[in-house]
Amino acid sequence: MPIPSPRPPQSPSEMPEASALKGLSAAEAARRLADEGPNLLPGNEPKSSAAIVRDVVTEPMFLMLLAAGGIYLALGDRAEALFLLSFVFVVIGITLAQERKTQRALESLRDLSAPRALVIRDGQEQRIAGREVVRGDLLVLHEGDRIAADALLVDGQLEVDESLLTGEAVPVAKLPATKEEQAFASVGASAASAGPPQARPAPSGGSAAHEVASVGASAASAGPPQARPAPSGGSAAHEVASVGASAASAGPPQARPAPSGGSAAHEVASVGASAASAGPPQARPAPSGGSAAHEVASVGAIFASTVVTRGVGVAEVCATAANTAVGRIGADLAATTEPPSALQEGSRTLVRRLGVVALLLAGAQVLLGWWWNGRPLLESLLSGIALAMAILPEEIPVILTVFLALGAWRISRQKVLTRRVTAVEALGAITVLAVDKTGTLTVNRMAVAELATAQAHFRPEGADSLAEEFHALLEFSMLATPGDPFDPMEKAIQHFGHQWLAGTEHVHDGRVPEFEYALSGEILAMTRVFASAHPSQYLLATKGAPEAVADLCHLDVAQRDAIRRQVEAMAERGLRVLGVARGRWSGQASEPDAAPPWPQSQHDFDFEFLGLVALADPPRPEVPAALMECRRAGVRVIMMTGDHPATAQAIARQVGLSERPDVITGAEIEALDDAALRQRLRHVDLCARLKPQHKLRLVQLLRADAQVVAMTGDGVNDAPALKAADVGIAMGERGTDVAREAAALVLLDDSFARIVDAIRQGRRIDDNIRKAIRFTFAVHTPIIALALVPTLLQWPALLLPVHIVLLQLVIDPTCAVVLEAEPEAPGLMERPPRPVSDLPFAPAALGYAVLQGVGIAAVLLLGNAWFSAHGGSAAQSRTVVFGTLMLNVMLLILANRNVARPAFLSAMAPTPWLWRIAAAMAALLAAVLGIPWLRGLMGLALPGAQELGLAAVLLALCLVWLELVRVVGRRLIRARPTT
DSSP states (O other): OOOOOSSOOOOGGGSTTGGGOOOBOHHHHHHHHHHHOOSOOSOOOOOOHHHHHHHHHTSHHHHHHHHHHHHHHHTTOHHHHHHHHHHHHHHHHHHHHHHHHHHHHHHHHHHHHSOEEEEEETTEEEEEEGGGOOTTOEEEEOTTOBOOSEEEEEEEEEEEEOHHHHOOOSOEEEOOOOHHHHHHHHHHHTTOSSSOOOBOOOOTTSOTTTOEEEEEEEOTTOOSOOOOOOOTTOOGGGOEEEEOOOSTTOOSOOOOOOOTTSOGGGOEEEEEEETTTOOSOOBOOOSTTOOGGGSSOOTTEEOTTOEEEEEEEEEEEEEOGGGSGGGGGHHHHHHOOOOOOHHHHHHHHHHHHHHHHHHHHHHHHHHIIIIISOOOHHHHHHHHHHHHHHHOOTHHHHHHHHHHHHHHHHHHTTTEEESSTTHHHHHTTOOEEEEOSTTTTBOOOOEEEEEEOSSOEEOOTTOSSOOGGGHHHHHHHHHTSOSSOSSHHHHHHHHHHHHHSTTSTTOOTTOOOSEEEOOOSSOSEEEEEEEOSSTTEEEEEEEEOHHHHHHHTTOOHHHHHHHHHHHHHHHTTTEEEEEEEEEEEEOOOSSTTSOOOOOSSGGGSOEEEEEEEEEEOOBOTTHHHHHHHHHHTTOEEEEEOSSOHHHHHHHHHHHTOOSOOOEEEHHHHHHSOHHHHHHHHTTOOEEESOOHHHHHHHHHHHHHTTOOEEEEEOSGGGHHHHHHSSEEEEETTTOOHHHHHHOSEEESSOOHHHHHHHHHHHHHHHHHHHHHHHHHHHHHHHHHHHHHHHHHTTOOOSOOHHHHHHHHHHHHHIIIIITTTOOOOTTGGGSOOOOTTOOTTSHHHHHHHHHHHHHHHHHHHHHHHHHHHTTOOHHHHHHHHHHHHHHHHHHHHHHHHOTTSOHHHHTTSOOHHHHHHHHHHHHHHHHHHHSHHHHHHTTOOOOOHHHHHHHHHHHHHHHHHHHHHHHHHGGGGTTOTTO
């Protein structure tokens, strides 16, 4: 059922006052921005350095460092204590650097994803960041826009979803505010009014935040004001009562009760009064938290963060930032956090469990050293702390935070904006890519390619003029289209009409319809109603899906079959086809100057079918190659479009989307139950004539069939399907704010190839996370063994806390920098998507890493036993073990870069960061062994030829072990060939 309105939605250029809307000047806007601050709600500020330091000093690893330093002081080893405690500042510095790097990446993403607003400044429309909107700006609003600030509608008309504020899903009709309301709001917003506005009591039963009264005024000589028609068949939520007041003797405006039956939150009363006696309009309480700008409650008041669901209009901003109605709840909105992903939840569970293990083993280590080995308690505590530090994998949170944040930043460089960082991990698992046709597979530059009537066809190529028989078809195509449309097809129709009908009486620029029936799920056609020379006669212009327009014209079967054959012939050539009809309707208003009783449905009119308009939108040139890459990567692409089935098939053939010719339509989807539709989906790649609810159902069924689904969308109605998909992808150029906010990714240039680039990056990030986690567990395993086994065998301690901290200085940047920057592996897009349950923390994957570490630990422990048995001192043994372990860190980096080839071959394909970490490691080891006071501090000895030779043999044995594990143990990581 249509929602009538006194004036149908218009584009800004069609509005009568459009030429007078100049907006603020750039200089004035800049001054207000500087004076009043950016238009930002209270939000999560970036972590300060103090907060980062506070987080570091409360981490278990830091507390253990402090404890170890305190024990060294208690033992009288001041040099060791100071050296160990100095690492505290090194750890803080590294953490600050990592946090800043991650923060910069996230801030750049926030800048890209910040809402944008279309404003009029210096008489020109321009798109600016939402944070730059200032009081007094003129917002140009279209369907699907999220409103950037509290404002008063000055022209056009809207329906707005205010459920964010009211909790009610029914859109609220908005009409332009009166001049008095605009003036009063302007005074209130700038704090220029002499006193506070007087509050009127709000109607009982509704919150004052959303009860709205519109105050109208007329001139002293004016007649009674015109009544605004109430929406036929609508609820009281949209009813408007208008009261006319007389001339100079009229008293102050009195409010009339709003129609009963609707919620008070949306009841509207309009009061008319004469200008001669009326003072400034009385204000009702604004939405809590709002400013004086909104103490004028008006049917034209619109609020920040609400969404335009229908219409076009221009509104003047009254309040920004925390002064808006939503500003009060901004802190609560900022406090809400995104739920953790499966990867994050898995890592937290693992770290918690390892923390418990660390405490238990460290306690056992202390008791064994003190009771069994007879060591002093403080020395035993040092051994226990060393073991706990070895077990805790503090790198895992760093890996996830840094890799996902920097990965999202890298993806943004491919013109794909990541709105939710956790979506990055799902990219590597995508199995189905559901895409729209228009603008994603095609260039989204529509042009009229053909006109067709029952008797003739017209193609513009090579033509000099348009035959008379096509004039009516093109004329009513233009009448059924807004004069300055947003939709690419409607733009093409207007352009084509002005080109071929220029200078004729068939062009009606500026003609404003009296009423409009919008496209709906029930009738895929729209009708605009225009006044004619006769007061009770109205002209109808309709366009839409050919079958829908033919149905409105009540054609017989033969006529419909003829139209169907024409449409199929055009659609087979990839053309998008619209039917056009005209009609006349007689209707008499019940009162003078009132609107007639518009019919409830377009079916109540009589139409004459005029013909077909076919539009072409050629495929993007990069799509065929991208689709071929998807097939190699095991990603199935399904087209989901509202177009005709033949059009979908034609485009699919042109781009090579599928070899299967079958198409399923929206009507067929409605006729199938879930089980039958799920089975049908396994054999169909083209879905046509879909409505938004069909897309949602298809996405849900694909996910129920164990598929990981990425879904593209651009409209308000696509938001549910985008949210339901594992990865929702919105169009950045033509998409609505609602679609962008529901999606996890936004294509900045709407290109299908960008989606494939994002999948490629997602797989690279997933690979690198797995490499880093394997490396972390592999390198921690020998550290744990070397801290625990000497206690069990009653050997001197091989690793002290200071050694473990030094190793951490090498391990942390390796995880956060070297492995994160790894390029994509060969054949990355030639393997199937990973199963969604295949997390990096799976027992098999961790088993592979632990197996690497166990072998290294065994080699080092056996080497220590042999060397000690042949007269090596404790310091010499520790030197061999520590030096070889440090070099094994580099071996583990090479072994985990690519398990498909030996470690020494990985060294032949270095990256800049790999060389840097290798040089830093060599310099650190040389400093520890070459500087006497540092060597003595760490309990090491200057290595001689025997020690160096033994270290080389042990290192070679470790390399052999890693190669053996690589060859035999790849099954443990599901034989993933390139990770």
